[in-house]
Amino acid sequence: xxxxxxxxxxxxxxxxxxxxxxxxxxxxxxxxxxxxxxxxxxxxxxxxxxxxxxxxxxxxxxxxxxxxxxxxxxxxxxxxxxxxxxxxxxxxxxxxxxxxxxxxxxxxxxxxxxxxxxxxxxxxxxxxxxxxxxxxxxxxxxxxxxx
Ligand SMILES: C[S@@+](CC[C@H](N)C(=O)[O-])C[C@H]1O[C@@H](n2cnc3c(N)ncnc32)[C@H](O)[C@@H]1O
Numbered sequence: 001x002x003x004x005x006x007x008x009x010x011x012x013x014x015x016x017x018x019x020x021x022x023x024x025x026x027x028x029x030x031x032x033x034x035x036x037x038x039x040x041x042x043x044x045x046x047x048x049x050x051x052x053x054x055x056x057x058x059x060x061x062x063x064x065x066x067x068x069x070x071x072x073x074x075x076x077x078x079x080x081x082x083x084x085x086x087x088x089x090x091x092x093x094x095x096x097x098x099x100x101x102x103x104x105x106x107x108x109x110x111x112x113x114x115x116x117x118x119x120x121x122x123x124x125x126x127x128x129x130x131x132x133x134x135x136x137x138x139x140x141x142x143x144x145x146x147x
Contacts, residue, residue: 049076
């Protein structure tokens with residue numbers, strides 16, 4: 001591959017117009033739903049949820065209704081990641097996982113928390129990679145979880 005010394009690193013990775021468009025989409029993605037849910041405990045996901053929701057979150061004081069719904073939606077999205085991890089088999093602390101299409105990195109952090117293993121997350125979006133590395137650093141797991 002021919003490279004240009006002064007070009008940013010991603011210029012050598014994103015080669016087609018389609019790849020550039022996908023990267024641009026995710027670089028600019030700041031959906032407050034995804035971010036608010038991740039703010040609950042610092043695990044940021046970009047997927048749906050799994051399981052039955054707890055209808056009791058719709059009861060109670062109006063002032064805290066949104067917070068209860070956000071927490072419940074976040075519980076369900078993390079439950080989905082848990083099901084994925086359930087299927088990975090007996091991962092050991094010395095193992096190393098690849099989280100391909102890692103988004104903001106929540107599943108990688110969960111994998112490391114559960115198994116103690118190393119995780120390499122890969123995203124087409126540099127903004128997501130930077131965000132996820134910052135989360136790993138904040139949690140003190142950046143020696144084992146890298147994006
Ligand atoms: C629906 S999100 C899922 C993110 C994460 N796995 C999760 O469950 O929270 C899809 C992710 O794939 C990434 N992606 C899309 N195309 C990619 C590619 N060709 N190489 C690496 N990442 C890619 C996007 O940046 C986005 O983060």
